[in-house]
Amino acid sequence: NSAEKGSYTWSSPSNIALVKYWGKKENQIPANPSISFTLNHCKTTTKLSFSKKENDDEFSFDVFLDDEKKDDFKPKIETFFNRIEKYLPFLKDYHFKIETANTFPHSSGIASSASGMSALALCLMSIEQALVPEITNEHFIQKASFLARLGSGSACRSLEGDLVVWGKHDQIEGSSDLFGVKYPFEVHQNFKNYKDTILLVDKGEKQVSSTVGHNLMHDHPFAKKRFKQAHENLSTLINVFKTGDIKTFIEIVESEALTLHAMMMTSMPYFILMKPNTLEIINKIWGFRQKTDSNICFTLDAGANVHVLYPENEAENVLEFIKNELVVFCQKGEYINDKIGFGAEIN
Numbered sequence: 001n002s003a004e005k006g007s008y009t010w011s012s013p014s015n016i017a018l019v020k021y022w023g024k025k026e027n028q029i030p031a032n033p034s035i036s037f038t039l040n041h042c043k044t045t046t047k048l049s050f051s052k053k054e055n056d057d058e059f060s061f062d063v064f065l066d067d068e069k070k071d072d073f074k075p076k077i078e079t080f081f082n083r084i085e086k087y088l089p090f091l092k093d094y095h096f097k098i099e100t101a102n103t104f105p106h107s108s109g110i111a112s113s114a115s116g117m118s119a120l121a122l123c124l125m126s127i128e129q130a131l132v133p134e135i136t137n138e139h140f141i142q143k144a145s146f147l148a149r150l151g152s153g154s155a156c157r158s159l160e161g162d163l164v165v166w167g168k169h170d171q172i173e174g175s176s177d178l179f180g181v182k183y184p185f186e187v188h189q190n191f192k193n194y195k196d197t198i199l200l201v202d203k204g205e206k207q208v209s210s211t212v213g214h215n216l217m218h219d220h221p222f223a224k225k226r227f228k229q230a231h232e233n234l235s236t237l238i239n240v241f242k243t244g245d246i247k248t249f250i251e252i253v254e255s256e257a258l259t260l261h262a263m264m265m266t267s268m269p270y271f272i273l274m275k276p277n278t279l280e281i282i283n284k285i286w287g288f289r290q291k292t293d294s295n296i297c298f299t300l301d302a303g304a305n306v307h308v309l310y311p312e313n314e315a316e317n318v319l320e321f322i323k324n325e326l327v328v329f330c331q332k333g334e335y336i337n338d339k340i341g342f343g344a345e346i347n
């Protein structure tokens, strides 16, 4: 790599929020703090090739997904470049080729924005570092997270693992609205190597984009109380992670998922983003927990798919339960076995 041309390749994972980010202010500032598990298997690998160009009056780039040119991705990246140009002044000096691939199917209903935007932000930071070599590792990750946030809010939680906090919280020193930070406190053994099996209930395009969803929180009758609750839930989780109290973990995580959906059901316009099979799965999970002493629980994104979370030592029993009782509710019987991961990697 020279300053004239070269390429960098980063792989960055998806993440699943335990306390949800839903609602934002100007410049992708979250209305409340959130915390997520970084995933391991679901990730995006992006190769960013760059070459110096003659003029510097506009952005110039091509995007490929799985070797296929994707012009419909360009507006989103153009918006991203516009937002970050003041932090990366070299953007208009180069022509970029962005080649990206996901480990999960594009049409799986799993958002690739967190993994995709964080991978791209990291590639851009590698160019920045080549131009400004004195950047420290800590600054590198922090600025990459800052940039990723401007691409897609939750993307700023994908760079590190295994737990990442984004948004100012008064008990978490170093937490910031501007970037994600690795969860700084003790985490009990009970929460190490947690598993996440993602049940693909609806693989279609999202019914409501997250941009529209966040905006619905602006005039939402319950917004204020919801943002306060997120702070409280995160406070409770600090103690849960310290003591290993899985029962309280389950209560917070499931309540957060249902609250996210309740916010959408009670906004104007209103949306129901669960499908009948989402509810079938939730009921089966509750039944299984009642019958056995399992610590299985669920969480949801802004869609119909279900993330089934469980401790590593229950993997065998839970997977059997999933295969026997839950897979029938998945579209084409598809699901993805994932687990907690440790963040992005340069290739």
Ligand code: PMV
Pocket (backbone or CB within 6 Å): 016, 017, 019, 020, 021, 022, 034, 113, 152, 153, 154, 155, 210, 211, 260, 301, 302
């Ligand atoms: O990063 P966005 O703007 O796509 O928002 C993601 C919001 C949720 O996935 C629903 C919750 C979260 O905290 O990840």
